[in-house]
Amino acid sequence: ADITRTLGLQKRIALIAHDHKKQALIRWCQKNRDILGQHFLCGTGTTARLISENTGLPVEALKSGPLGGDQQRDRVIVDGEIDYLFFFTDPMTLQPHDTDVKALTRLASVENIVFCCNRSTADHIISSPLFL
Numbered sequence: 001a002d003i004t005r006t007l008g009l010q011k012r013i014a015l016i017a018h019d020h021k022k023q024a025l026i027r028w029c030q031k032n033r034d035i036l037g038q039h040f041l042c043g044t045g046t047t048a049r050l051i052s053e054n055t056g057l058p059v060e061a062l063k064s065g066p067l068g069g070d071q072q073r074d075r076v077i078v079d080g081e082i083d084y085l086f087f088f089t090d091p092m093t094l095q096p097h098d099t100d101v102k103a104l105t106r107l108a109s110v111e112n113i114v115f116c117c118n119r120s121t122a123d124h125i126i127s128s129p130l131f132l
Contacts, residue, residue: 011131013084014073015043015051015059021088022047026054028088028119032126033057042076044069070100077111084125089117 013036017025029036029051036057043051045064052059063069076082085108089101108115116122125131 009132011039011083012081013039013041013086014076014082015041015047015086016065016073017047017088018090018093020090020093022050024119025086025088026051028086028122029055029057035126042073042082044073065100070104074104074107077107077113080111082113084131085113085115086122086125087115087117088119088122091117 015025015029025047033055036055040060041051041057042048042060042062044062045067048059048061051057052061062072065073073082077085085104087104105115114125116125
């Protein structure tokens with residue numbers, strides 16, 4: 001990890017999941033623990049804590065999404081502090097903060113960061129030569 005940082009290759013990755021997708025994101029992080037461990041990780045409240053507890057990865061925790069974490073996450077994206085956003089969404093469940101989710105999708109596009117919403121896309125991203 002020190003060589004990665006020295007060479008400027010460390011990615012800044014946000015890990016976020018809706019309630020019904022938290023376990024899927026945790027399993028994905030467990031599978032990709034060695035790769036993720038080489039990078040800076042952050043996430044909103046419960047998701048960050050659960051990933052850390054279940055993988056041993058250091059994940060900087062923002063507040064819970066609806067309690068200000070969405071705004072914190074948006075700020076770090078706008079400030080250029082995030083390169084990748086892995087956001088496992090639950091499209092089958094209406095979210096009380098759905099407008100925040102739509103705003104995040106728009107912001108990721110405007111800021112031109114790599115953004116995915118499911119495990120299949122996350123697998124493609126993390127295995128891409130462009131990621132390494």
